[in-house]
Amino acid sequence: MLFCPTCANLLLIEKTHSDFRFFCKTCPYVFxxxxxxxxxxxxxxxxxxxxxxxxxxxxxxxxxxxxxPKCNNKRAYFMQIQIRSADEPMTTFYKCTQCSYQWREN
Known part of the structure; x- marks a missing residue:
């Protein structure tokens, strides 16, 4: 990735009839x-x-x-945390009591 030295935007690349060049979409910089x-x-x-x-x-x-899902044990610790916006349901995190594998359900 190259950035424009004038305005710091990401330079895009294009193929012209004879070569390649990097150019800026917001200013006239061309390399x-x-x-x-x-x-x-x-x-x-x-x-x-x-x-x-x-x-x-x-x-x-x-x-x-x-x-x-890893060892098929039937018991797990769980906690619920709100990780998305308030109108979305809480996410439940599980940790196996036997092998300590962690997984989640939305």
């Missing part, structure tokens, strides 16, 4: 590709937050009869 080039960047991964609160969130939750 003609005269030779092959390649640029690789190593991206740093962000640390993922546990939206369910980690191990502590599962300490005092209730159990219910629910079949684990």
């Amino acid at each position: 003609v590709v005269e030779q092959n080039f390649e640029k690789k960047m190593q991206l740093e991964r962000k640390e993922v937050d546990d939206v369910l609160g980690g191990k502590e969130a599962w300490e005092n939750v209730d159990q219910i009869e629910a079949q684990c």
Whole structure:
């Protein structure tokens, strides 16, 4: 991906009659590709937050009869969290009491 040095929008690519060029949709910037080039960047991964609160969130939750998709155990811990807008139903998260596999139902 290349960005316009003038307005910072994403540059689009098009093939002209003789070559390729990058152009900006919002300003007149054009970059003609005269030779092959390649640029690789190593991206740093962000640390993922546990939206369910980690191990502590599962300490005092209730159990219910629910079949684990991984080990077919019949009991699971569950909690309900509102993750979408208020007019949508809550999402139920399950954690198997035997193998600790986690899954959800909308």
